[in-house]
Amino acid sequence: MSANSLLKQYSEERAALVQSALPKAAAIILGRRRVLSGIRWRGDLIVTAAEAIGGAEHVDVRLEGDELGAEVIATDLTTDVAILRVATPETAPTPAAATSAAVASVPALRVGEQIVIIGRNLRGPAAIWGSVQLAGPAWNSRRGGRIDQRLELDVAFDSSFEGGAVLDMDGTVVAMAVPGPFHRVLGIPAATIESVVSKVDKFGHLPKPYIGIRLQPLWLDDETRTKLGRKSRGIAAVGGVDAGSPAAEAHIELGDLLLALDGEPAESVNGLAQRIASTNPGQTIALEVLRGGKPLTINVQIAERPRH
Amino acid sequence: MGEIPAPKPAPALAEPPDRPNGRGVTAILATADEPFRNRVLERLLAAGYDDLEVAELPARLADLLREPGQPLVVVGGTWPAPQPFLRVAVNAGALPLVLLESSALEAEGEALAMGARAALQSDIPTSSLAAAMAAVDAGLIVLEPSARALLLSANRERFVGVGTSVSEPTHAERVDPSRQSRHGGANASTQQMDGLEPRRSGRPLTTREREILALVASGTSNKGIARALSVSANTVKFHLAAVFDKLNAATRAEAVAEAIRRGELSL
Numbered sequence: 001m002s003a004n005s006l007l008k009q010y011s012e013e014r015a016a017l018v019q020s021a022l023p024k025a026a027a028i029i030l031g032r033r034r035v036l037s038g039i040r041w042r043g044d045l046i047v048t049a050a051e052a053i054g055g056a057e058h059v060d061v062r063l064e065g066d067e068l069g070a071e072v073i074a075t076d077l078t079t080d081v082a083i084l085r086v087a088t089p090e091t092a093p094t095p096a097a098a099t100s101a102a103v104a105s106v107p108a109l110r111v112g113e114q115i116v117i118i119g120r121n122l123r124g125p126a127a128i129w130g131s132v133q134l135a136g137p138a139w140n141s142r143r144g145g146r147i148d149q150r151l152e153l154d155v156a157f158d159s160s161f162e163g164g165a166v167l168d169m170d171g172t173v174v175a176m177a178v179p180g181p182f183h184r185v186l187g188i189p190a191a192t193i194e195s196v197v198s199k200v201d202k203f204g205h206l207p208k209p210y211i212g213i214r215l216q217p218l219w220l221d222d223e224t225r226t227k228l229g230r231k232s233r234g235i236a237a238v239g240g241v242d243a244g245s246p247a248a249e250a251h252i253e254l255g256d257l258l259l260a261l262d263g264e265p266a267e268s269v270n271g272l273a274q275r276i277a278s279t280n281p282g283q284t285i286a287l288e289v290l291r292g293g294k295p296l297t298i299n300v301q302i303a304e305r306p307r308h
Numbered sequence: 309m310g311e312i313p314a315p316k317p318a319p320a321l322a323e324p325p326d327r328p329n330g331r332g333v334t335a336i337l338a339t340a341d342e343p344f345r346n347r348v349l350e351r352l353l354a355a356g357y358d359d360l361e362v363a364e365l366p367a368r369l370a371d372l373l374r375e376p377g378q379p380l381v382v383v384g385g386t387w388p389a390p391q392p393f394l395r396v397a398v399n400a401g402a403l404p405l406v407l408l409e410s411s412a413l414e415a416e417g418e419a420l421a422m423g424a425r426a427a428l429q430s431d432i433p434t435s436s437l438a439a440a441m442a443a444v445d446a447g448l449i450v451l452e453p454s455a456r457a458l459l460l461s462a463n464r465e466r467f468v469g470v471g472t473s474v475s476e477p478t479h480a481e482r483v484d485p486s487r488q489s490r491h492g493g494a495n496a497s498t499q500q501m502d503g504l505e506p507r508r509s510g511r512p513l514t515t516r517e518r519e520i521l522a523l524v525a526s527g528t529s530n531k532g533i534a535r536a537l538s539v540s541a542n543t544v545k546f547h548l549a550a551v552f553d554k555l556n557a558a559t560r561a562e563a564v565a566e567a568i569r570r571g572e573l574s575l
Contacts, residue, residue, distance in 0.1 A: 051559050055530030055544070075527045077561035143561040144568075208526050216571040239571040273568045276575050305526040308536045 037119030048163035074206035078145030119164035130155025151187030212245020
């Protein structure tokens with residue numbers, strides 16, 4: 001076979017692409033039996049899968065040639081993004097940093113595109129090749145998170161690649177690989193990760209939006225539904241208001257029926273949870289409620305879910 | 309052999325359900341013992357299934373499943389000999405109930421993994437058998453109490469046990485390993501239903517469990533929760549296991565989302 005055969009070039013390029021990304025690949029060591037992957041995002045911040053991190057506070061992280069302690073500084077269960085801060089960032093060479101601007105210019109993946117997932121385990125760095133099986137529009141996860149693009153990956157995945165970097169053929173980190181339902185492999189897009197990272201940059205932790213109401217889904221019979229002019233048969237009723245919460249201060253009452261949030265009809269408890277999850281503390285939302293048969297608009301300022 | 313408590317008479321369940329189109333429950337008898345088989349057939353007759361047909365070969369079963377009619381009985385020899393029958397029944401969309409010669413957790417597990425809706429000892433009381441068949445027909449999965457304890461952790465509410473009362477047959481689901489996975493996870497029923505459907509009435513969380521889950525939702529680590537509540541990290545894990553169980557959740561995210569849907573956790 002000639003030295004410059006296409007096959008050889010192809011193989012060389014693939015290897016070079018993987019090599020160039022290795023400084024970004026981190027092994028997250030949760031215990032002797034559980035090691036997952038992570039992505040050096042920028043500076044001393046490492047991104048990995050929140051669900052796998054569970055309730056851990058400190059983990060060990062292995063980067064190229066280094067094993068460091070890391071603090072779990074944020075876990076966002078709604079997007080499955082966890083952020084770790086490694087203890088001594090100087091010891092590892094900093095890879096080309098992801099910046100907000102760089103991430104914003106990452107092109108959306110197309111179905112059929114080739115990708116490679118770079119991970120790391122205790123035996124070293126690892127790569128698996130695959131392609132984009134599905135590239136859909138932005139979606140809301142059932143956990144209440146807004147994900148910028150629906151990405152399903154066709155790749156031979158195992159749990160050591162959970163939290164690994166998904167690279168496109170330019171070598172750009174376009175997503176993080178996480179397991180999805182029905183053995184699917186999902187990509188959490190770089191833009192979604194960046195939105196979590198930038199909140200942590202801004203606040204030092206990840207504030208979780210909170211207004212302090214507990215909701216119960218109710219069913220409307222057709223007559224009531226028509227009377228209220230609602231499309232959906234479901235409606236959320238306030239089943240509790242936390243003392244001292246923004247909802248309590250705004251005088252939301254037990255039994256209020258939630259008609260709309262910021263002018264958009266409120267249908268399910270899920271939908272409301274997702275919309276509140278996508279707000280930021282400090283922001284004011286307008287809740288339209290039905291109380292005693294009369295509609296009423298109440299402004300509520302989003303606070304942060306108590307952490308202690 | 310696990311003893312099955314004698315159930316209360318369940319007259320309402322003794323009537324075979326009316327299924328004009330489709331085979332419904334297909335009982336697969338896993339025994340090579342003729343007298344034993346006859347005893348089970350008698351029980352099935354006594355349970356009200358009085359129009360039974362016997363398929364001695366998988367091909368015959370496939371033919372029978374193409375016609376509407378009463379629940380079938382298939383004889384297939386000692387487990388695992390009846391596996392081809394089970395495969396045929398699952399493929400035909402029937403609701404197979406495997407009756408084993410004796411209690412064998414391994415065989416029960418295999419049968420369920422292959423798609424059986426129930427795997428029971430054949431010598432259970434007639435009323436239990438009738439209840440089990442009615443439950444399977446209603447879409448539930450039925451397990452022996454011993455198997456239940458062993459096989460189930462988070463998905464308990466999806467099943468009904470022999471000798472226990474039959475709960476509302478709403479969201480019965482087949483055991484599906486993919487349910488263990490993330491982002492869509494433990495609750496395939498909720499995934500399809502937009503959270504608006506009336507929920508199964510689950511066991512409510514305790515005050516402590518609610519406190520802990522609220523801290524999980526705020527992103528607090530287990531140790532952080534332990535510090536905030538002045539308990540040990542193991543206590544936190546213990547409470548969380550109970551929370552996952554009650555909420556039928558496999559992951560922290562699922563537990564939080566489900567608690568919000570049930571009105572147990574504030575937004």
